[in-house]
Amino acid sequence: MERVKLTDVARAAGVHPGTASRALNPTTRDQVSRETSRRVLLAAQRLGYVPNTLARGLRTARSYVVGMVVPDITNPLFPPMVRGAEQVLSGAGYTLVLTDTDNDAATERRQVEQLRARGADGLIIATARWEDPLLDEIAASGTPTVLVNRYTASRRLPYVGGDERTGIRLAVDHLVEIGHRKIVYVAGPQDTSTGRERSAAFRQAVRSHGLPSPARLVSVANAYTEAAGAAATRKLLDTTVDFTAVMAGNDLIALGVLSVLGERGIRCPEQVSLVGFNDLPMFDKISPPLTTVRLPLGAIGGLAARTLLAEIEGTGDEDAVVQSLLGVELTLRGSTGPPPSD
């Protein structure tokens, strides 16, 4: 089954390929008589013509491809974002190319190069580190790009994410409200914006409630994983501080906290309350169901895509959005309760 090409359509309609092209393209259709364009459309329909995107891209220097770079698609944080982005992109006639860097900078560089070779019209990047030379290069190269989930120190690229500060504040407010005074924080890695932002927000929230300065009350996990969360929690438990609630840098870290509490025989929420961050799928099913801050992941992906499209197709005269934060909410579940009444 030979692919039918523009020439075939043109021949069938009795016109020149150039004319057929104009007739098919809505924005140039008015350069062609109604009658002719009708014939061309009909012929295209009848022959089942579908334009060759490669040829078009070669000529127009537009690929209608956008690349999305995630560190690990297996991490439940990303599928909803990917999905949100994919839906708006494919709705706009774009194709999403997904690449999984496996958390490896070299792989990431290779992937991005691949994407540029493909002539990707834009990039959505979810792997930003606080200091990220690759992203600075991308920013310098002028390729339309938007960051999701994390941003960089240099802030040279637009960013779409959740309102993390508010999320942390809501969580801390809740803990304080039900009676907690001794709250510790198991932070995420500080080479990511989320790690820094949430840590800062935690310190600020604690201070605003007049609670003791949390210098010793923070332990940093070196990755957003259960294992790293567990390690950081052990460190915390091995110091002398005592506490009745722990705020985790994200849900996966919370998982680590939970497992360490379990192995030390500390009951949650009876003895220690726990709050996570992200509200990943399935975290309502674990035991105890995790109280956590819900981020609208799908919406973040979708908005990132829309922001990117605006930048790609942008007329340029309107001011570009540099940062968008979406609202978050606290989801109350079984992992938080009043502190033990000693």
Add this chain to the structure above:
Amino acid sequence: MERVKLTDVARAAGVHPGTASRALNPTTRDQVSRETSRRVLLAAQRLGYVPNTLARGLRTARSYVVGMVVPDITNPLFPPMVRGAEQVLSGAGYTLVLTDTDNDAATERRQVEQLRARGADGLIIATARWEDPLLDEIAASGTPTVLVNRYTASRRLPYVGGDERTGIRLAVDHLVEIGHRKIVYVAGPQDTSTGRERSAAFRQAVRSHGLPSPARLVSVANAYTEAAGAAATRKLLDTTVDFTAVMAGNDLIALGVLSVLGERGIRCPEQVSLVGFNDLPMFDKISPPLTTVRLPLGAIGGLAARTLLAEIEGTGDEDAVVQSLLGVELTLRGSTGPPPSD
């Protein structure tokens, strides 16, 4: 920053673009003197040349793109497969285009058309239904394609999956071994190969143990979701059959079973044991941790990609693999135990 093209490299190396092309391509490099190819390689390196995939694809009718079609990337079944596939594809210089059909046939058709317009060299499809006209068309069109996770009645396309029959048998054997005699099955939708295959395997396993014919012991969920699993479980509980163990069509259905058991005050595993299928991430964290059949999802994705590549680049003289089944294992966790001693 203008993209450097082949012409630039050629000029820098003082040769014709055609020669440069040959020098750059490993398979044609021997048509060029060592000295010349060295100069060309060096120039390419120095200028940071990265070939324009669109132009190459246009000329060679090869896009080095393969499309992967999944019903819902948010379903934890798929990310590991996607990841497995992506790793072998990008290792082979291919790019993975991911499309999420949102479980909608019309969307799927549109997406596949998009992919073919892009000149995708092949397709990996995870959305197969038992009767699937779109897939028959694809098979007829000759586009290299491999099915993962599910296959079609017509079996016209190669398939890579797990050894489901064995998985079910292992699970039933285990239940019988710890003393269960009254085992029911909450099946997945019967318009998928997995739904049918697993149901058949269940019947066969039960028969082989000399247990009563399971005609009334099977309830069919109309989707692989928690809600559908819950509905099917209620139907089962509202009949008069009693049972001490339930085998679920997959983990998500098992989730539905669990929630209905909870709402009826039936304790798992003390009163009823439960076995799932797939061993999705996080199902070791729920309460009780789910005993389930582990499918090597990443490996399935990877093997699908390799099978596809063989078909794409295939010399054609070797016999094509039509079906590959990967080994599965039973993961024992807290949701199964001996039946109550009445």
Add this chain to the structure above:
DNA sequence: TGCAAGGACACAAACGATTGCGGTCACTGT
């Protein structure tokens, strides 16, 4: 009737790579 204006279309040149074909040149064997 003549002329300008402009609508509708055809022509052909791009886009950036690959590749069949053929030409040049050095070298070999007789």
Add this chain to the structure above:
DNA sequence: ACAGTGACCGCAATCGTTTGTGTCCTTGCA
């Protein structure tokens, strides 16, 4: 010395579109 043989490389066509520049013909107006 000359034909033959390869190795090496340049030339130009080609992939399927889009789009700038012509050309023709119709139309309107004086």
